[in-house]
Amino acid sequence: MEFSLQFAIEHMPQVLKGVPVTMLIAVISMLLGTLIGSAIALCRLYRVPVLDKLGALYVSFIRGTPLLVQIYVAFYGTPLLLDLLSEKWGLQLPLKEISPLGVALIAFTINSAAYQAEVIRGALGAADSGQMEAALSVGMTTRQGLWRIIAPQAFLVAVPNLGNIFINLIKGTSLAFAIKVIEMMAQAKIVAGEGYRYLEMYADASIVYWILCWLCERLFGWLEGKYSRHERRMGL
Template structure:
């Protein structure tokens, strides 16, 4: 520990904090977009939509069975090739090489989290009482009305703790965005450490920042869970 420079770590800490907005941007936007696609996949699988249900199951299996870093590289190198192919097929004039690294990162993390969110949503929907949908239909509600007025609020409360874990996982997972040149917390840490070869100091800075962020997110979801569960009756 004689070579550990605490003053250096403290001095560089503000520079690491400057990367927090980018980390939160990637994690938050990916979570929201992933929710949209995850919801669609989960509904198709829950209500056994022909073809789409099988495709959704295959998609979830593939994403959950491959490393996140591999998915990032596939999207990073595969997207320009796909755009080139579409340009040739349809006569488009899209520039496949002018895409921002942030777009690749958001796309990769959205693809990844949508698979996990679909399973979370599907489990939450299946955990609600099955007879509630039949009861709602019997009083004249449509499937859509019953889903959003009765089933969804209950499923939301069930899924909320899991979403806290998903968001924390996304925050930590953004450290892989450096692979596509997105300058987030881990990228900033490596860049600074590479200049002075003070890797331990910078990694400790990064660890502290990630820990604080995840702790705050954890507390936020605990508060949300308490707020939305106030209506539930406390069992004696």
């Protein structure tokens, strides 16, 4: 069977229907992962008792296991956890079941948080410790020193790696089809199965993934450049 360019062009819109779900998973997982990863990074950076070790174990486990395995664990484990909380612990939960999309968001957030925790920890640690001491000496609290002085510098250091994490999230969403989430790759597989034109649809999907990742790469590059110029103007 020869490659049909006409088939690939005609069915490209069907692949594009999955882009909103793909980006929804990537964006929400990135944002939630940033919050969780920041908390883990601070616990490890300031060696908070117990939480420091738990954070290190969490990061090691997530980074040492395949994303697909984590998705399956979330898919089969979340209903069991909800049952445990609602029945044995007596908690009244508004949801006893969770959709495949919800499971995907949980799995990708957990995965993203582990990688972001290491990036943020490294970025915060790269700042000169003397700056925090100077902030404390002029009456700032530790929180104010982190937010006003350390965090802006750490953000600039972390942007390239955060961009890589986000791009990997976009590509990783293709695994969500394993738990019946209809994202971009799932759309391509469905159309390919109906017309037996797998190469054409996979080519369509690869082009769309490439464009999305290229746009995100440009966005993070723009953010890094703009923030660098702002930091130079502020004299930091």
